[in-house]
Amino acid sequence: MDNLNEAGKLSILVVDDDKEIVNAISIYLENEGYRVYKAYDGFQALDIITSHDIKLILIDIMMPRLDGLSAVVKIREQKNIPIIILSAKSEDSDKILGLSIGADDYVTKPFNPMELVARVKSQLRRYLTLGDVNGTRKANVLKSGGLCFDLDSRTVTVDGEPVKLTATEMKIVELLLRHPGRVFPAEEIYERVWQEPAYNAENTVMVHIRRIREKIEINPREPKYLKVVWGIGYKIEKI
């Protein structure tokens, strides 16, 4: 599988038996800076997703040979990437059918190109998190010893006991757990979690660290998980 895509572009696969539609969609997506792959039936689609690093799929559900709904199911068996269904039908029952089968969104033809792009971005935003370079959502738990972070339910447990962290606290724990053993200066934690330049923000980070410890450590004064490295920063050990 080629994981190297030109200039770091995200790859999108467009599947429809109508070549004109595929081309039209491709132009809009390429304009937005995506690399577009094209397929004209379900089998071609399956071929491409097994040989290329596709991040998102746009697929028509009414296609010859392997119909779209079946293809969606097969794709889901292989990869966990966002799937947006294209369809001429607009009835509610179809919407529900598509979504319950494992698609993430549903667009009816004729569609507004800008809306389509908006939905593509929305889906990619949802699936592509920083630490998740492959775009494939793996088993969604991060661990270090008894500390466990379930990314789907956004639940943190210590030795199986659920612990209630705030959103910011969770982001800090997530960052440290995604790079176990690595030491992060408070300044870097701030910049990565708050997504803005750190200016006199160390204290803020420290107070958060304190509160996280209060929740996940048995004795916050002798932390077992969230450790300090004097003069450098904080880390959670690789276990």
Next chain:
Amino acid sequence: MDNLNEAGKLSILVVDDDKEIVNAISIYLENEGYRVYKAYDGFQALDIITSHDIKLILIDIMMPRLDGLSAVVKIREQKNIPIIILSAKSEDSDKILGLSIGADDYVTKPFNPMELVARVKSQLRRYLTLGDVNGTRKANVLKSGGLCFDLDSRTVTVDGEPVKLTATEMKIVELLLRHPGRVFPAEEIYERVWQEPAYNAENTVMVHIRRIREKIEINPREPKYLKVVWGIGYKIEKI
């Protein structure tokens, strides 16, 4: 009852008073590898399903002698297999009637053969799970504790007591129940339920959440089912 069908093929019963339609459908289904039984009115249909191991029924609701809707009701009393209604009528009232009476899907004539096949496959996929050898479906309900959503009748009950939700409210509950434990940001709820990009829509979602809680929670201020995760979104617990 013969449970042995040739070469392990799945048996489908097609019921319509128009023989041409029955034959046309049969060809498409046989092409897809199904064993097809034919009936030209409701009584014949009932005969066949009691003597053969039918996995799915396609039935017209406008038929002489025993009309289709009545047949559907009687079939449901006997067997719990997927039923797809065929009809020349496309009015909404019929759709609702057909589905509420226990049918699983609805196709209006004239129909696209590929679409019909797709729906047949979709229904079989939904009902024939590995552990479910008899072709009798699993209870089609989503649950979390005392909260229960019956997908067939689209009815919600709390501790057995029926609760009257609006269509939108039901879609929200369905989404959360289909992914128990997972936290959905208000924005994502909007996009998945309304099927359009969320723009300043969080408030709308919140008000709906509030009204759902009013209906399903004993004390809406301390929700037992529909919980908030501060800074992230809403969820219904996996129980």
Next chain:
DNA sequence: CTTAAATTTAAGAAAATCTTAAGAAATTTA
């Protein structure tokens, strides 16, 4: 022992959610 770094605490500020209500929109009924 001194100093810089890290911890702890508490209170006010900020942000997110909740609640309510009124009017708009959609649906049903007459």
Next chain:
DNA sequence: TAAATTTCTTAAGATTTTCTTAAATTTAAG
């Protein structure tokens, strides 16, 4: 078609939770 009903959206204020700030305290390294 109009009236009545139900459902949805919008907005604004109340409430709750979370975040930031700052100052006092403790800890580790040299």
